Amino acid sequence: MSDQLWLVPSMPSQEPAKEAFSVELGRFLEQTDGVARSEQLFDLLSAFALQHECPWIAYSSHSADQILKSVRRAPALMRYPDEWQEHYVQMGYDRIDPIIKKSRKELGAFRWSEAYNDVSTTEVERRFFDDAATFGLKSGVSIPLHGPGVGFAIMSFARPSCRELQNKTITYLQLAALHFHLRAARVVNSRCIEKALNLSLREQECILWAARGKSSWDIGVILGISENTVNFHIKKVLRKLDVTSRTVAAIKAASLGIIEL
Known part of the structure; x- marks a missing residue:
């Protein structure tokens, strides 16, 4: 950035x-x-956030099959300039994002x-931040x-001003972000429970026998069905619980009280 915006942070802005x-x-x-x-x-x-001069806000989850992955599909929860989002993808910044x-x-x-x-x-x-500033995300x-x-989420607040947010402002934004995160996770979790009850x-x-370490062939013998039929049922469980592995499905089913290990 030509004016070295990020190298010398400006004075905190005046807040309410x-x-x-x-x-x-x-x-x-x-x-x-x-x-x-x-x-x-x-x-x-x-x-x-807008009341604190932060018009740009984004919430993203960075997880690989969290047990209760709160809003995993959501870099969708984002209010950044469209041009910056497009540039972010084109530059492949998801692979080097210093915020992550x-x-x-x-x-x-x-x-x-x-x-x-x-x-x-x-x-x-650093070029990532320099580029972000040119699209209006200056601090x-x-x-x-x-x-x-196993994962985590990130809430970001950005503003078109070079002025830094005061510590107390950041504290309140952090409290609001945590509240959002917990409430959003609860909403998604309740939907998971509804789906799980349809097993x-x-x-x-x-999934119970899978949780106990049995293979599809073993489960077929125990239940008197074919291995292919077991795999068919397991796939349905994965889809209903919105996970990609039987191990995570077993943990999630247990955490929701569907099965007892």
């Missing part, structure tokens, strides 16, 4: 009083009460300028949301 933050956060929490769709929750969070890299190691929120200036950040990764903060599964008795039997 602490009381205003509390009122805004309280209103956001009230508005989300009873909301049953992740997209609606995201709309409310976007409105909350830093989020794997961080427990709390961090400013993008911190990631830019990190000694482990490469020149290619931002990202919040890693680690859970009990047939035979499907439950097959």
Whole structure:
């Protein structure tokens, strides 16, 4: 970036009083009460972020078959400039995204300028931030949301201004992001439970024996059906539980109380 925007972070911007933050956060929490769709929750969070001059917001999950993968299909929950999203894909930035890299190691929120200036950040990764700034994302903060599964989610807030967000602003954004993450996961989890309750008795039997370490051939002998039939039922279980392996399906079925190991 020609003006070295990320090398010398600008002074924090002037933000509303602490009381205003509390009122805004309280209103956001009230508005989300009873909301049953992740997209609606995201709309409310976007409105909350906009009050802090953060018009750009994105929520993405980075997991490989989490037991309860909260919004795994959702880089869809994103409000970044269309041009930047297209550029991101064209440049293959998903493979070197420094925000993802830093989020794997961080427990709390961090400013993008911190990631830019990190000694482990490469020149290619710094170009990512430089490019983002040219598309209007001139400063931002990202919040890693680690859970009990093997993956994690990231909530990012960005603004077209070079001014850094104050610490107290980041604290409130982090609280709102965590609330969104938990509520969204609960919404998706309830849908998983509804699907799981539709498992047939035979499907439950097959995944139970799979959970106990039996092969499809073993399960077929135990249940008196063919190996192909066992595989057919297992595939249906994978589809209903929205996972890609029988091991994860077994863990998920157990966590939902469908089977007992």
